[in-house]
Amino acid sequence: MSFGKGCHLHLIDGSAFIFRAFHALPPLTRKSDGLPIGAVAGFCNMIFKMVEDNKGPDAPTHVAVVFDKGSHTFRNDMYDQYKANRDEMPEELRPQMPLTREATRAFNIACVEKEGFEADDIIATLSVQAREAGGRVTIISSDKDLMQLVGGGVEMFDAMKNKRIDSDGVREKFGVGPERVVDVQALAGDSVDNVPGAPGIGIKTAALLINEYGDLESLLDRAEEIKQPKRRQTLIDHRAQIELSKRLVQLDDAMLLDFTLADLEVKEPEAEALLTFLNEMEFRTLTKRVADNLGVEAPAIADTNPAGANPNEAADAPVNLPFVPEDYECVRDADALKTWIAKAHACGWVAVDTETTSLNEMRAELVGISLSVEPGQACYIPLGHKDGVDDLFGSAAHADGQMPMDDALALLKPLLEDPAVIKIGQNMKYDAKIFARNGVSVAPIDDTMLMSYALNAGLHGHGMDTLSERYLEHTPIPIKSLLGTGKSAITFDRVPVDDAVKYAAEDADITLRLWKLFKPQLHQKRVTTVYETLERPLVPVLAKMEMTGIKVDRDTLSRMSNAFAQKMAGLEAEIHELAGQSFNVGSPKQLGEILFDKMELPGGKKGKTGAYATGADVLEDLASEGHNLPARVLDWRQLSKLKSTYTDALQDHINPDTGRVHTSYIQSGANTGRLASTDPNLQNIPVRSEEGRRIREAFVADEGKVILSLDYSQIELRILAHVAGIESLKQAFREGQDIHALTASEMFDVPLDQMTPDIRRQAKAINFGVIYGISGFGLARNLRIPRKEAQGFIDRYFERFPGIKEYMDDTVAFAKEHGYVQTLFGRKINTPEIGAKGPQAGFAKRAAINAPIQGTAADVIRRAMIRMPEAIEGLPAKMLLQVHDELLFEVDADGVDKTIDAVREIMENASMPAVKLDVPLTVDAGQGANWAEAH
Structure with a gap:
């Protein structure tokens, strides 16, 4: 069949399919010989889906899968740095590349590639030929480089997002039309x-310029007219580079090809050839699906693993099926719910998600529950939706078509508590x-x-939207589209049920797909132990602790607020006196003018707005040089923050039903394994200042009880002594010596019996500073001393403890080689920025040095917390809070001693038996009527 008017050509970007399959799916090996075949499996699934979906009037008449052949193209001859920053192809992907070509031919689809050219050039040439012949073209890819081809009968289709990209879609992406x-x-x-490209010019600015000047050549010819001096100079200075960049991104649409469009005619797969290939690959599931589709019997696959199924079989799971919101079910009665419960029991797992009226778990009302048991199969059970019409008292009637909540929960309870069915959630706590x-x-649980x-700490966030977009290439329905924003926003119970179904069921569907993806990877990336011993078992411990909460005395907070206000007024008067005039201390702009215009202090730098920078770092530098006014402003700001963040805001967080504050812990909040705390954040109450310590007075025990605090003593220094092998420090810890006094004695040659508090304080700042990779700048700020003196301290420290410098250098080298660092318990903290240049480099190195130490300390306290419920069972004690190295309990007065011992x-x-440290961990205990007394 010749190609002409009425024909429809599909051009599939083969490389995009392969890399998508390789990175999105777990590794899979052929049972018989261990050959890596995960990318081939994913590629075949995607090709078969395209074949299945392309039926009907819009089906292609011609089709080709287009590949890159080799890495060297004419663009490398034009510019030797083209794609020079690309990583080497992963070893396990290399043998799979030829197999994807075999797979394409097995499906009886034209397989196209050409030495010296990229797949994009072939796609461009075929698109132009097809357009000129009067036909239509659909390019199956999301590659932005191909968007220049769209228009005049050529469009793109993003198969992962099930989304067509036309000229409007290109304009949305680039701000200009395809041309x-x-x-x-x-x-x-x-x-x-x-x-x-042009340094400092991004997509938005580029689009602005092209829209204004018409095209690139006109813009470059008229660059002198541009008003912004920096932009003007960039275009003038880098003209040759910009023109080269255009030649690099311009696709070659006039290649000489050794075939014609007619050779790409769609052909039915030949059953024997296709099934033979799939059989050789040992793709059980896909072989059966294809055989059923072709109406023939699937060939038998020899069982090369009689002992059990392939542990990687999940790789064949259709996690990359399209999301079809219309397919989700709304469960409105008991019979329908029983069907879903039976499905969950049959497969042994179910993804679960709740919809509520609030993010505050202690106040939120349940509105609905969604379930999913297989990718693409999900339901929503509406329970508490209102009909949207308020009565005179501001409440609305219960919407029709919902099960009574008690009935639904009675049916679900046995499933959610069944030890034989795993309940999967995203942030399951x-x-x-x-x-x-x-x-x-709810138990047992898994949490995506x-x-x-556990898999990706340091690489990206772990929220569902991020994970869905990154690993499923799917953007979830945004909650704002249902609830609105600002003052007019509604709660989920006011969302119409039909809209709620699509949103809520999709969440469960996404969660299940992520679980199928991540579960096998835990073993493959050797983080199963971290997940199973440090992450998953901590969830119920934290949930119970958060629900218990801690009592906070409103009157104490109120008195403190007034005291802070008075002290701030006194500081303001002192600041005005030092400045020689009144001004708004809370205004960075006015403060900058006082410091750098009126007082003419050094270091004034103006930002884009024209105002001077007056951040804490600027003020700390000035204070360390002996200037009083910035030091007083720092004191005022600290009080202001304590007042607004704690003494005022904490009063709003007291739960009216319990009289207690219920913080929420975020397990994935810090890359190192440290817990974060939110609503309210109780991890950041300052401990060094008298005012910060006083805030703890408001956290009180109930009548007849006491607050008990147990705190690791200098745990991170102990871990540093262990990992860096510092014998003198290890010995000091074993003998119970004052480690800061010992450091001061070593560094400043001062005998221990002549130690002054000031010298010890400096040594303490250095000890802790070194752990966090502190620089001379940072130490100068902390001690408010000149930078040169601070740097001298650090240099002397490394001379006296050379093992610490060696540990730091070794850790950075390991991070550069492997892309991650590790705690003593196997937690991996990825370090993607470790090879960065400029200021980022210093930050990345400090983070890499600190992560194994801080992470190991965090792992130790997690292990302690996980064992704690069993240890205090039967004692009159409840665990209330974890703040870094400290655990807080509320205990009956007569049970204090037993609780402290346990x-x-x-x-x-807590580190045993997994890790035996060379230094003892010691724990200080304190008790009192409030947290301040106990700490």
């Missing part, structure tokens, strides 16, 4: 392909607390957020 895409790319450059408040104890955290035993031995 000007190369002009914008030439200016903006491309870090992925190492196309240089939230849902577990919602269910707990409704009488259901925590799986991602808790100390667990904490001091």
Whole structure:
């Protein structure tokens, strides 16, 4: 069949399919010989899906899968740095590349590639030929470089997002039509392909310029007219580079090809050839699906692993099926719900998600529950939706078509508590607390957020939207589209049920797909132990602790607020006197003018707004040089923050039903394994200042009880002594010496019996500063001393303890080689910025040095917390808070001694048996009517 009017050509970007399959799916090996075949499996699934979907009037008449052949193209001859920053192809992908070509031919689809050219050039040439012949073209890819081809009968289709990209879609992406895409790319450059572009000009600015001047050539010819001096000079100075960039991004659409469009005619797969290939690859599931589709019997696959199924079989799971919101079910009665419960029991797992009226788990009301058991199969059970019409008292009637909540929970409770069915959630702690408040104890659980955290700490966030977009290439329905924003925003119970179904069921569907993806990777990336011993078992411990909460005395907070206000007024008067005039101390602009214009202090730098920078770092530098006014402003700002963040805001966080504050802990909040705390954040109450310590007075024990605090003593220094092998420090810890006094004695040659508090304080700042990779600048700020003196301290420290410098250098070298660092318990903290240049480099190195130490300390206290419920069972004690190295309990007055003994035993031995430290862990205990007394 010749190609002409009425024909429809599909051009599939083969390389995009392969890399998508390789990176999105777990590794898979052929049972018989261990050959890596994960990318081939994913590629075949995607090709088969395209074949299945392309039926009907819009089906292609011609089709080709287009590949890159080799890495050297004519663009490398033009610019030797083109794609020079690309990583080497992973070893396990290399043998799979020829197999994807075999797979394409097995499906009886034209397989196209050409030495010296990229797949994009072949796609461009075929698109132009097809358009000129009067036909239509659909390019199956999301590659932005191909968007220059769209228009005149050519469109793109993003198969992962099930989304068509036409001229409007290109304009949305680039801010210009397809005909000007190369002009914008030439200016903006491309870090992925190492196309240089114009320094400092991004997509938005590039589009602005092209829209104003018409095209790139006109812009460059008229660059002198540009008003912004920096932009003008960039275009003038880098003209040759920009013109080269355009040649690099411009696709060659006039290649000489050794075939014609007619050779790409769609052909039916030949059953024997296709099934033979799939059989050789040992793709059981796909072989059966294809055989059923072709109406023939699937060939038998020899069982090369009689002992059990392939542990990587999940790789064949259709996690990359399209999301079809219309397919989700709304469960409105008991019979329908029983069907879903039976499905969950049959497969042994179910993804669960709740919809509520608030993010505050202690106040939120349950509105609905969603479930998913297979990718693409999900349901929503509406329970608490209102009909949207308020009565005279501001409340609305219950919407029709919902099950009574008690009935639904009675049916779900046995499933959610069944030890034989795993309940999968994304941030499962939230849902577990919602269910707990409704009488259901959810267990056992898996949590995709925590799986991602164990696998990918340091690489990206672990929220569902991020994970869905990154690993499923799917953008979830935004909650704002249902609730609105600002003052007019509604709560989820006011969302119409039909809209809620699509949003809520999708969440469960996404969660299940992520679980199928991440679960096998835990083993493959050797983080199963971290997930199973440090992450998953901590969830119920934190949930119980958060629900218990801690009592806060409103009157104490109120008195403190007034005291802080008075002290701030006194500081303001002192600041005005030092300045010689009144001004608004809280205004950075006015402060900058006082410091740098009126007082003419050094270091004034203006930002884009024309105002001077007056951040804490600027003020700390000035204070360290002996200037009083910035030092007083720092004191005023600290009081202001304490007042607004704690003494005022904490009063709003007191739960009216319990009289207690219920913080929420975020397990994945810090890359190192440290917990973060939110609503309110109780991790950041300052401990060094008298005012910060006083805030703890408001955290009180109930009548007849005391607050008990147990705190690791200098745990991070102990871990540093262990990992860096510092014998003198290890010995000092074993003998119970004052480590800061010892450091001061070593550094400043002062005998221990002549030690002054000031010298010890400096040594303490250096000890802790070194752990965090502190610089001379940072130490100068902390001690408010000149930088030169501070740097001298650090240099002397490394001379006296050379093992610490060696540890630091070794850790940075390991991070550069492997891309991550590790705690003593195997937690991996990825270090993607370790090779960065400029200021980022120093930050990345400090983070890499600190992460194994801080992370190991965090792992130790997690291990202690996980063992704690069993240790204090039967004692009149409840665990209330964790703040870094400290655990807080509320205990009956007569149970204090027994609780201290039990808790100390667990904490001091928490690293065992996994890690035996060379130094003892010691725990200080304190008690009192409030946290300040106990700490």
